[in-house]
Structure formats: C-alpha cells, structure tokens
Amino acid sequence: MGKKKIGVIGIGKLGLCFALNLEQAGYEVRGIDINETYVQVINEKKLKSYEPGLEQLLQKTVYFQASTALHSVLTDDFDTIFVVVATPSPPDGGYDHQHVDKLAEDLIRFGKRNQHIDLVISCTTMPGYCNELADKLAPYQYKVSYNPEFIAQGSIIKDQLFPDMVLIGEADAASGDSIESIYRSICKNEPRFARMDRLSAEITKLSINCFLTTKISFANSIGDLCEKVGAQTDNVLKAIGADSRIGGKYLGYGFGFGGPCLPRDNRALNKFAQQNDYPLLLGQTTDEVNRKHLEFQIEWYLKSFDAEDTISFDYITYKKDSIIIEESQQLALAVGLARAGRKVRIKAQKIVLDEVTSIYGNIFHEMIVQ
Numbered sequence: 134m135g136k137k138k139i140g141v142i143g144i145g146k147l148g149l150c151f152a153l154n155l156e157q158a159g160y161e162v163r164g165i166d167i168n169e170t171y172v173q174v175i176n177e178k179k180l181k182s183y184e185p186g187l188e189q190l191l192q193k194t195v196y197f198q199a200s201t202a203l204h205s206v207l208t209d210d211f212d213t214i215f216v217v218v219a220t221p222s223p224p225d226g227g228y229d230h231q232h233v234d235k236l237a238e239d240l241i242r243f244g245k246r247n248q249h250i251d252l253v254i255s256c257t258t259m260p261g262y263c264n265e266l267a268d269k270l271a272p273y274q275y276k277v278s279y280n281p282e283f284i285a286q287g288s289i290i291k292d293q294l295f296p297d298m299v300l301i302g303e304a305d306a307a308s309g310d311s312i313e314s315i316y317r318s319i320c321k322n323e324p325r326f327a328r329m330d331r332l333s334a335e336i337t338k339l340s341i342n343c344f345l346t347t348k349i350s351f352a353n354s355i356g357d358l359c360e361k362v363g364a365q366t367d368n369v370l371k372a373i374g375a376d377s378r379i380g381g382k383y384l385g386y387g388f389g390f391g392g393p394c395l396p397r398d399n400r401a402l403n404k405f406a407q408q409n410d411y412p413l414l415l416g417q418t419t420d421e422v423n424r425k426h427l428e429f430q431i432e433w434y435l436k437s438f439d440a441e442d443t444i445s446f447d448y449i450t451y452k453k454d455s456i457i458i459e460e461s462q463q464l465a466l467a468v469g470l471a472r473a474g475r476k477v478r479i480k481a482q483k484i485v486l487d488e489v490t491s492i493y494g495n496i497f498h499e500m501i502v503q
C-alpha cells in the first residue's frame with residue numbers, strides 16, 4: 134500500500150510548516166495555494182523565510198508538491214484535507230471567514246464526492262462558524278472538523294512537533310480518531326488530546342488565549358501597584374506563581390500582551406459573547422488593563438529618565454527574536470516616549486525598522502540595524 138495522501142489548502146506561514154511536518158511523518162502531502170508565484174518558489178525549493186527550520190525542511194522534502202489546482206486534492210485517494218487559509222480580523226474584532234467561504238463555494242462547484250472526506254479547518258474561526266460550514270458541505274460528502282493550532286511565529290515547526298495539547302472539534306468519532314492518529318504520527322511528544330464538538334473546540338481555542346491575556350494583565354496590574362507603592366514586584370509575583378494552583382508561567386512583570394494572536398482571540402471571544410447576550414467582562418477588562426499598563430509604563434519611563442537621556446530598546450517586536458510588530462506593546466511604549474519628546478533608540482532587523490519608518494516616520498532618535 135502506498136503512503137496515505139493528505140491535502141493542505143493554504144500553505145502560508147502556518148500551513149506550509151504543517152504540510153512539511155506531515156511529509157516528515159511519512160505522508161504524501163500536496164499543498165494548495167492560490168498564489169501562483171509563491172507555489173512556484175516553493176516547488177523550486179527557493180523559498181526564503183524567517184521561520185526557523187522551514188527552509189531546511191523544504192530542502193529535505195521528497196514527495197511534497199505545491200499546486201494551485203484545487204481539484205488535484207479532490208480525487209478519491211485523498212481522504213483528509215486540512216484548511217489553513219487566513220482569517221483576518223476586521224476592525225470591530227472577530228474573524229473574517231471570506232477565504233474559507235470562497236473555498237467552500239469552490240468545493241461545492243466541484244460537486245458531490247464519491248465518498249466521505251475529512252475537511253479539517255485549522256484556521257481560527259468564530260465559534261459557530263464550523264457548524265454552519267459543516268451544514269453547507271454535508272450534502273457534498275465533506276465531514277467538517279475543527280483543529281486549530283497553538284503555535285507562535287518564530288517557533289511554528291517546533292510548536293507543531295511538541296504541542297501540550299491537540300484540540301479536535303470532531304465531526305464524529307471516526308473523524309476524531311483519524312485526526313488524532315495523524316497527530317500521533319507527527320508529534321515527537323505525547324500531547325494530551327482534547328476532543329469535543331466543533332463549537333466547544335472553537336470556544337476552547339479562544340478561551341485559552343483569553344486566559345493568557347488575563348494572567349498577563351493580572352501580573353502587570355499587581356506589578357504596577359507594587360511599583361507605585363515601592364513594593365518588591367518580582368518577589369511578589371514569584372511568590373504568587375509558586376502556588377501550584379496558579380503557576381509562574383506568564384506571570385512576570387513586563388510589557389503588555391500583543392502580537393498577532395492574543396489580542397485578536399481575546400477580542401473575538403468578547404465579540405462572540407456579546408453576540409450571545411453575555412458580556413464577557415474579563416475579556417473586556419484585560420484589553421482595558423493592557424491600555425492602562427502602557428500608560429503606566431510611559432509615565433514610569435518619563436519619571437525615571439531625565440529629558441536628555443536616551444532610552445534604549447533592545448527589541449521592539451511583540452516578542453524577542455521576532456519580526457512582527459503587530460500590536461507590539463514594546464513598540465507602543467517606544468512610540469509613546471518618542472512622541473512625548475524623549476530621545477529613543479530602537480534596535481531591530483532592517484525589515485522591521487523599514488516597517489516602523491513607513492508607519493511612524495522618523496520619530497526615533499536612533500535606529501540601529503541588528
């Protein structure tokens with residue numbers, strides 16, 4: 134018997150890493166993307182990426198093929214397709230599912246399949262969306278499951294190989310078993326499998342990030358209070374984290390939460406709760422706390438440094454060793470201080486500094502390429 138074939142639709146930042154990890158686990162994988170030039174670059178193995186390990190993994194591939202031809206994964210020998218297209222956030226929060234909707238229309242246009250296929254949505258979606266999609270595609274023999282990933286850019290490959298937990302919102306037990314077995318072959322650890330219905334899994338995905346924003350906001354609030362009254366912030370937070378009911382992870386005093394995932398998921402959960410007449414006060418408050426913490430930090434720096442001092446930031450991306458400035462609280466702080474008339478020095482890779490300049494102009498005293 135040949136290798137099991139798996140399709141991955143949307144081979145961007147997340148999907149390509151996942152597709153290549155599947156290939157390493159012994160599957161014959163075909164990646165589908167609408168971006169022709171990008172597909173060609175991948176097939177020629179000339180992709181340049183900031184994601185650690187990705188270029189090397191691509192060089193190692195033997196069977197993996199990228200294509201723009203959706204129908205090439207709709208043949209009977211593919212019985213599982215993962216969908217990893219983008220679901221951007223509109224300004225009022227939530228997730229825009231237009232790329233998944235468009236894909237669904239295309240699948241419907243190709244008609245009813247001869248046999249069932251597992252269509253596994255790995256994009257982040259608003260709770261309830263996957264049930265709607267499942268109803269739409271059921272007459273065409275697609276069984277829709279939801280399986281989001283808990284990864285961070287900068288460690289996607291590693292995060293996919295060593296997850297704490299694999300979340301599966303399953304169409305039925307057979308689909309859940311099949312998805313679980315695929316993960317058992319990819320993962321280099323023994324993750325916990327959390328299997329449930331689709332709606333519950335969609336809520337779980339957003340709630341995990343909402344909990345993290347709550348924990349970070351709590352630590353920063355207690356820290357701000359300690360700083361204000363002259364208490365020993367780090368000692369206080371370390372002691373709190375030593376209680377095993379609480380735990381010390383994500384309980385340090387520092388910058389607010391940011392980046393492409395936590396703020397988005399937090400707001401999406403708030404929006405979903407609001408749509409269902411349940412104001413999620415915690416989720417709303419963490420957003421507010423994050424803003425207040427930034428104001429506190431700006432005040433603190435203004436008080437702690439003299440006007441002629443240069444305030445230096447070793448990184449202004451949302452986390453160290455990243456190139457992402459989306460919702461970066463470090464950058465927001467640096468911008469706040471520069472706008473308050475302070476001399477601010479920022480250090481980052483050239484690509485990051487170029488992006489910063491295109492948004493904020495030349496507000497910084499010094500920009501150092503790292």
Ligand SMILES: NC(=O)c1ccc[n+]([C@@H]2O[C@H](COP(=O)([O-])OP(=O)(O)OC[C@H]3O[C@@H](n4cnc5c(N)ncnc54)[C@H](O)[C@@H]3O)[C@@H](O)[C@H]2O)c1
Pocket residue numbers: 142143144145146147148165166167168217218219220232235236255256257258282283284285286393394
């Ligand atoms: N990148 C992250 O850090 C991260 C983390 C957690 C979850 N996610 C979720 O994963 C999903 C994918 O995110 P990403 O960052 O990889 O997005 P991305 O924009 O990097 O990649 C999406 C890819 O899908 C392709 N595409 C769009 N429509 C298509 C279609 N109809 N058929 C085939 N290909 C199509 C695009 O050309 C693109 O290459 C999103 O839902 C996102 O919320 C991302």
